[in-house]
Amino acid sequence: MSHSCSLLAPVDEDQEFHLDDYEGARARWCPGCGDHSVLTAAQRLLVDEQLKPEETVFVSGIGCSSRFPHYMKTYGFHGLHGRALPVATGIKLHRPDLNVFVVMGDGDCVSIGAGHWVHATRYNVDMVAMMLDNNIYGLTKMQTSPTTPQGYKSNTQPQGSWLPALNPIEATLGITNASFVAQTAEWIPAHLFATLQAAYRHNGFAFVRVLQRCPVFTADIYMDAVRNPEMIDMLDHPDGVPVPESLRQIYPNHLRHDPLNLSAARDLAADTSRIRLGVFFRDEGLPRYEETRHLPAHTADDKIRILNEELDQYAV
Amino acid sequence: MPSEKKSEELASRALEVLGRPREEFRSTLIVTSEELRSLLDAGSATAEARAARTAAELGAFAVGHIDIEKFSSFQQKGAAVPVSEAPRLDAASRTLRSLLELGDDLYFVRVSSGGDLRDSVSHGLGRAGRAFGAARTVELARSGKYDEEVHGGWLDSFPPSLWNRREWELAPPLIVEVDGADLRPGGLMEFLDGNQKIVLVVRGPAPPAALARLITPGVTVLQTEDPAELSLVAEAEGPAIGALMPPDSCRFVHVPATGEGRARLTVHHMPDEEPKRALGGISVFQQADALRHLATLAAGWGLAAAGDVGPSGDGASGPAGAATAADKLAAWILRQADLQEAG
Amino acid sequence: MAEDTAVKTREQTGRAQVIRSTQCTVEVVSDSGEGAQKCGQTFGAVSAKMGNGVWTVEIIPAEIQPPPRSPAGASGNRIRIGERVVTNWGDRTNVCIAFNEQVLLARHRLDAIEDDAILLVENMWATHSDEDIRAEWTAAMEELGGAGYRIIEVPMEQECLTVVDNARKGKNMFALGILCWMFDRDMDLTREQIAHAFRKKAAEITERNHQLLELGYAWADENLDVRIDVRPGLSAENTLVMNGNQAAAFGAVAAGMEMAAMYPITPATSVSHQLGEIFYKFGGIVHQAEDEIAAVGVAIGASYSGKVAFTITSGPGLALKTEFLGLSVMAEIPLVVVDVQRGGPSTGLPTKVEQSDLLAALFGQPGDAPHVVMAPATIEECFHAMITARRIAETFRTLVVVMTDANLATGVQPFPRPTLDPAWQGSAPDMSAIPEGKPPYDWDEATGLSRRFIPGTPGGMHTLTGLAHDGNSRVAYASAINQKSSEMRSRKMAVLQSTLRPPEVYGAESGDLLVVGWGSTKGAIEEAVDRARAEGVSVSSLHLRFLSPMEPGLKAIFSRFKKVMTVEINYSDELDMPYITEENRRRGQLAWLLRAQTLVDVDCWTRVLGEPLRPGAIHDVIRSNVSKGGAA
Ligand SMILES: Cc1ncc(C[n+]2csc(CCOP(=O)(O)OP(=O)(O)O)c2C)c(N)n1
Numbered sequence A: 001m002s003h004s005c006s007l008l009a010p011v012d013e014d015q016e017f018h019l020d021d022y023e024g025a026r027a028r029w030c031p032g033c034g035d036h037s038v039l040t041a042a043q044r045l046l047v048d049e050q051l052k053p054e055e056t057v058f059v060s061g062i063g064c065s066s067r068f069p070h071y072m073k074t075y076g077f078h079g080l081h082g083r084a085l086p087v088a089t090g091i092k093l094h095r096p097d098l099n100v101f102v103v104m105g106d107g108d109c110v111s112i113g114a115g116h117w118v119h120a121t122r123y124n125v126d127m128v129a130m131m132l133d134n135n136i137y138g139l140t141k142m143q144t145s146p147t148t149p150q151g152y153k154s155n156t157q158p159q160g161s162w163l164p165a166l167n168p169i170e171a172t173l174g175i176t177n178a179s180f181v182a183q184t185a186e187w188i189p190a191h192l193f194a195t196l197q198a199a200y201r202h203n204g205f206a207f208v209r210v211l212q213r214c215p216v217f218t219a220d221i222y223m224d225a226v227r228n229p230e231m232i233d234m235l236d237h238p239d240g241v242p243v244p245e246s247l248r249q250i251y252p253n254h255l256r257h258d259p260l261n262l263s264a265a266r267d268l269a270a271d272t273s274r275i276r277l278g279v280f281f282r283d284e285g286l287p288r289y290e291e292t293r294h295l296p297a298h299t300a301d302d303k304i305r306i307l308n309e310e311l312d313q314y315a316v
Numbered sequence B: 001m002p003s004e005k006k007s008e009e010l011a012s013r014a015l016e017v018l019g020r021p022r023e024e025f026r027s028t029l030i031v032t033s034e035e036l037r038s039l040l041d042a043g044s045a046t047a048e049a050r051a052a053r054t055a056a057e058l059g060a061f062a063v064g065h066i067d068i069e070k071f072s073s074f075q076q077k078g079a080a081v082p083v084s085e086a087p088r089l090d091a092a093s094r095t096l097r098s099l100l101e102l103g104d105d106l107y108f109v110r111v112s113s114g115g116d117l118r119d120s121v122s123h124g125l126g127r128a129g130r131a132f133g134a135a136r137t138v139e140l141a142r143s144g145k146y147d148e149e150v151h152g153g154w155l156d157s158f159p160p161s162l163w164n165r166r167e168w169e170l171a172p173p174l175i176v177e178v179d180g181a182d183l184r185p186g187g188l189m190e191f192l193d194g195n196q197k198i199v200l201v202v203r204g205p206a207p208p209a210a211l212a213r214l215i216t217p218g219v220t221v222l223q224t225e226d227p228a229e230l231s232l233v234a235e236a237e238g239p240a241i242g243a244l245m246p247p248d249s250c251r252f253v254h255v256p257a258t259g260e261g262r263a264r265l266t267v268h269h270m271p272d273e274e275p276k277r278a279l280g281g282i283s284v285f286q287q288a289d290a291l292r293h294l295a296t297l298a299a300g301w302g303l304a305a306a307g308d309v310g311p312s313g314d315g316a317s318g319p320a321g322a323a324t325a326a327d328k329l330a331a332w333i334l335r336q337a338d339l340q341e342a343g
Numbered sequence C: 001m002a003e004d005t006a007v008k009t010r011e012q013t014g015r016a017q018v019i020r021s022t023q024c025t026v027e028v029v030s031d032s033g034e035g036a037q038k039c040g041q042t043f044g045a046v047s048a049k050m051g052n053g054v055w056t057v058e059i060i061p062a063e064i065q066p067p068p069r070s071p072a073g074a075s076g077n078r079i080r081i082g083e084r085v086v087t088n089w090g091d092r093t094n095v096c097i098a099f100n101e102q103v104l105l106a107r108h109r110l111d112a113i114e115d116d117a118i119l120l121v122e123n124m125w126a127t128h129s130d131e132d133i134r135a136e137w138t139a140a141m142e143e144l145g146g147a148g149y150r151i152i153e154v155p156m157e158q159e160c161l162t163v164v165d166n167a168r169k170g171k172n173m174f175a176l177g178i179l180c181w182m183f184d185r186d187m188d189l190t191r192e193q194i195a196h197a198f199r200k201k202a203a204e205i206t207e208r209n210h211q212l213l214e215l216g217y218a219w220a221d222e223n224l225d226v227r228i229d230v231r232p233g234l235s236a237e238n239t240l241v242m243n244g245n246q247a248a249a250f251g252a253v254a255a256g257m258e259m260a261a262m263y264p265i266t267p268a269t270s271v272s273h274q275l276g277e278i279f280y281k282f283g284g285i286v287h288q289a290e291d292e293i294a295a296v297g298v299a300i301g302a303s304y305s306g307k308v309a310f311t312i313t314s315g316p317g318l319a320l321k322t323e324f325l326g327l328s329v330m331a332e333i334p335l336v337v338v339d340v341q342r343g344g345p346s347t348g349l350p351t352k353v354e355q356s357d358l359l360a361a362l363f364g365q366p367g368d369a370p371h372v373v374m375a376p377a378t379i380e381e382c383f384h385a386m387i388t389a390r391r392i393a394e395t396f397r398t399l400v401v402v403m404t405d406a407n408l409a410t411g412v413q414p415f416p417r418p419t420l421d422p423a424w425q426g427s428a429p430d431m432s433a434i435p436e437g438k439p440p441y442d443w444d445e446a447t448g449l450s451r452r453f454i455p456g457t458p459g460g461m462h463t464l465t466g467l468a469h470d471g472n473s474r475v476a477y478a479s480a481i482n483q484k485s486s487e488m489r490s491r492k493m494a495v496l497q498s499t500l501r502p503p504e505v506y507g508a509e510s511g512d513l514l515v516v517g518w519g520s521t522k523g524a525i526e527e528a529v530d531r532a533r534a535e536g537v538s539v540s541s542l543h544l545r546f547l548s549p550m551e552p553g554l555k556a557i558f559s560r561f562k563k564v565m566t567v568e569i570n571y572s573d574e575l576d577m578p579y580i581t582e583e584n585r586r587r588g589q590l591a592w593l594l595r596a597q598t599l600v601d602v603d604c605w606t607r608v609l610g611e612p613l614r615p616g617a618i619h620d621v622i623r624s625n626v627s628k629g630g631a632a
C-alpha cells in the first residue's frame, strides 16, 4: 500500500510529550492486577520515545487486558475477541507511518486468535504485539486458557486443567520468519520497560509475552516467582535486553544468550523448569510484509491513465 | 578525466539506487497534493458544484436510482477554508503539481565548474523543499495565520534552514554533480539531518578523502567508485552522504551507531599516490589533512581491516586488497606521527 | 431452432442451407483440459467484435479430475449470440460441438439442448480400439438419435493429426474453425483473437493454432451443408468484453480502493486473480489472508485508518466474516464486501449460481446491524456498483454488501466502455485537525451521520470499540445510551433510503402481473416479459438494486398490479408439495422481504437448479400465473 503521510498535518513539531499526554480514561482493572503495570510501562515508553499520540494506535481484542487502549490517550481499536492482529496488520499495511501496538490476553492470542498469531508472526509486520498472560480467562471469570498450568482448577475444568499448558514462546519460535520473541514479567517494571523498548525499536513483528498476575483468579500461579527471584533466569545480551543495572543484584541468575542463536533460544524456551525473561530471539534481517508490499502512490489522474491502458486489453 | 557522458551515466545509476527515497518523497508529494485537491473541491464549492461533484463520485450505478442532490446534502462538508484564502491554496496546489511535473529532475543539481557546492545543495533542497513551504502555507492559510511578509517566498524556495524535524525526516534525496576541484564538502554538514540522503557524483580529479571531514557519530558517510554501493546511503537510517569518486581515491564507509550496535568505520582502499597537486582552490595540505583525518579516525576506532567486516561486502577488495589497505592506513598513521614530530 | 420470437428464414446459398435467426446459442463441450473453453471464449469475443450481442458462460465440470469421457466431466462454454444486445444465457442450445459423445450425452440428459439442434461430434470413438468405448459410443448415439437432433459426425482427431502430433491439444482450434465457417465469422479478427489469447506463449503455438483454425474452416466448407446467419446489429465501438468478476475488480480500481483482502473461494476468487494482475500498478494490495476472518479484519483495519477497503467472498466466507461485519456496523467503519453467491448452504454448489445469501447478507449479523445491501443486475453494473458502494460506505460510515453471483461472475458480455472519471476515487480522507471537544461519534441528531476520525488526525484520539458506546466512544451499558446509539445507526439507513428513487417498472405501469427480481436475473426476466407482452399478456417487471435500505414506493407500484411475484434463484416451497400450506410455505428470499416490507401478498417462483434461469421457463411461469389470476 502506498499511504505516505501527507504534509498537511498541523502538528506542532516542537511539542514535548509528558506522561499525562498519554493518559486516557482511569484504568478500571482490579487492584493488584498486573495490567496496571504494563500500562504504566507503555506510557513511559511513549514518553521516552516521544511518540505522537495521534500517530500511535493501540489495537486490542476482548478481555480484561484488551481494555488497555481505553486507558491510553492515543488512537485505540478495541475490536473482537482474538482478532486484534488482523486489524493491526490492516492498519500497518495501509498506514506504515503509524506506530502500532497490539495488546492481547492469552485466550485472545493463543486460543481463539491462534491462527492469526501464527500468521502475523510470519508476516513480520512492524508492530509490538504484547500478550498479557495471566494463564486464565479473566473477563469471563475463570475459564481454563491454553496457558493454564496442567491440573490448575477453573470454572470450566474444576477437576483441574486436563492438558499440559501451551508454551507460547516455544511455539512462536517455531514459526517461520519470527523476528523478535521475548518474555518479561509485569512485576519487574524495569525489565518490562526495557523489553517493551527493545520490542518497539525492533524493525518487525515483536512478540512479547508478559507474565501477568491476576489477583482474583490466578493469584497463586506466579506467587513463588515474585517472592523468589532465584527462580528466574535473566537472558542477558547487548543485542537483546541487557539486564538493567537496578536488577543485577536482585536477580542473580544471568544467562548470556545471543538472540541470533535460534536453536539455543528454542532449547531455553522448551525447558519450562525455569522462568526465563529476556529476548529469546531477534533478527532484523528478515523480510517484513509491509515492506515487501510497499508501493508508490499515484495521483487520481495517473490511475485513470493506467486503468485506461488496462481496459484497452478488454476493448472490442 | 571522465567524460560528461560518464558522469551523466553515473548520475543516472545513482538515481536508480536512490529509487526508494525518491519514491517516498514523490509519494508524499502525491498524497499531499491529492489531499489539497480534495480540500479545494470541498472548500470552495457551492451546493450546486457539490452536487455535481457527488454525481461524479457516485458514478453511473446511481443514475436513476439515487437522488443526487439529496445525497449530496448528506456528504461531510470537510474542513472549511476561508474563501479569502482560496488563492493561496490554489498557489500551493500549483506548486505541488509543478514539483511532481519536474519528475526526476527534482532530485538533481549540477554544480558548474568553479561553483559553490554548498550553495548548489542548498538551492536543490530549497527547490524540493517548496513542497514543505506549500504545505505550511496551506496550514497557515487554514488557521488564518498566513502573513505575506513572513511567508511570502515559501512557494518559490523553502531552504533547509527553515525545515522542522518532520520535514527533515521526509527530506528529498539529492544527487549532485560536482567537479573534483570544487569538492569542499565541509559546508554540507548543515544538511545532514533527519533522513537526508545526498549523493555526490564527482567529475575529474578530486581530493582523495574529501568526505572524511563529514564523519560524525550519527551520519553514514561513503566514498566509493561503485554506484551499486550507494545502496548503503539509500538504505541508511538517518542522514547519509555518499560520493562516487574518481579512481584511486579513498574508499571507505562509516556506519553510525544503531540501537545497541557500534559505529564502524571501514576503509577499503587508500590511494597509491599522495596528493601532490592543488586542485582548484584545494591545497595539497588540505587534501593530505583530510587523509590524515581519516587515518586518525580509523585508528581511533580500532582500525577496522577492510574486507572482513565491510558492510558493503566489497568483493573486489578481497583479503589481499584488505591487507594493503590496512598496511597503507598504518603507513599513513606513522607518517602522521612523523608530521607531528616535525611540526 | 427454438420456438421464440426469433426471425427465422431458411434459404439456400450454393450447396449450403442458411438459417437466418435473431439469436442462437452455441455450446462447445469436451473433457476438461481439452480447451473447449478457449474455443468458446474466442468465438464469443470475435462475435462481440463483429457487433453481435454476446453472453458467454462456462460449463464447469462437476468434479475436479473427472475420468475422461464421463458425463460428469463435461466442460466448456455456452455462447449465446444475437443481432442485438444479449442480456442472459438464453434457453436451450441450438448448436453443440462436442469432443466426445459422453459429454454431449451429459448435456442432453441435463435437458440443455433444443429439440432441433445441430450437434457436431468427434467420431474417433466409433472405431476406437477399446471395445468398451465403441460400445459406449453406440449406446450414446442411440440415445441421442432418438431425440430428433441433427447429428453430424466430425473426424476431428484424424484431421488434426495432419497438423499436430497430439490432437488432444488441437481440437479446440479445429472446432473453432468449424464454428467460424458455420457462422461466417471474420477470419482476420479470429486470427487476431487467437494471437491475443496465446500472447504469453511461444509464437509457434499461435501459428499452429492458426493452422488448425483454417483446417477446421476448410473441413466445414467441404463437408457441411448448413450455416447460421445471426447478423451483427450493434456497433462494437467503445465496448469492453469481460465477466462480472473482472468488472468488479476494475470497478474497485476505478473507485480508488487500495486494499482488497480475501481468502480464496469459488466463485469469488477470480476477482482477486484479476486484481492480482493489475492492482499493484495503482498502489493497491491484494492481501490473501490466512482465512476469511482475517481477511475482513485486515480490510477493516485498513479502512479504519484511511481509504475504504474491501473484501471479496462467497457464502461460506460471508458466514465467517459475520462477527467482523457486526463490528464494522457497530463502530461505523466503512467497508465494502463483495459476495459472489454460489449454491448453499454449507459448501453447497461451489461453482453454480444461486441467490440464497440475501437474507444472510441482510440479517446474518447477530444483534441489530443495519447496513447497506445492493445488487448489480448486469456485468456492466458490477463495474459501476463498486464505485457507488465505496461512496455510500464513506458518506454513511457504513458496511455495504455488494451481492453478485456465479452467473454474473462467469458470464462474459460486451458492454459500453465507461469514460473514466477521477472523481470516482473520491476525496482523500479528511485528516484536518479535530476541533477540541468534538466527539468521535458526533451524531447529527436527525441523520445519525458523523465525521470519521482517522488515525494521524490531530486531536482525534479516542478508542473505537465494538462494545456499546456513547458519542465519545466510551463503553456504556446504560440502557438509554444503547437505545440512542442503535437509533443513530439505524437512522442512517432511513436517510439513505430518502435519497433513493422508486424503481422503474419495465413494461406498463399497471397490469395483471408484476414480476420482481434482483441481481443477475434481470436479463432473463425482461426477455420473458417481452415475449409474454408480444403475445398480449399483461405483465411487467421491476428489478431492485437496493435491498437494504429497500427502494421506496414499492407498495404503491404493487397496488397497480393484480398480482405480484418474485422470480429468484433460491429455494421456495410450492403449494402442491406434500405438507406445504399457505401458512408454512417457505418463500423466496426477496418475496419474504417484500411481504414484510409492504404487507402485499407477494408470491414467488424460484428454482435452485444450479444454473441461471431461462427466459423460456420464466415465460411459462408468467403465462400460467396470468391465466391463473384469471385476468388474461
Ligand atoms: C467470539 C467471542 N467468543 C467469546 C467471547 C467471550 N470472551 C470474552 S473475553 C474472553 C476470554 C478472555 O481471556 P483472555 O483473552 O485471556 O483475556 P483476559 O481477560 O484474561 O485478560 C472470552 C472467552 C467473546 N467476547 N467473543
Ligand SMILES: [Mg+2]
Pocket: A063, A105, A106, A107, A132, A133, A134, A135, A136, A137, A138, A145
Ligand atoms: Mg487471560
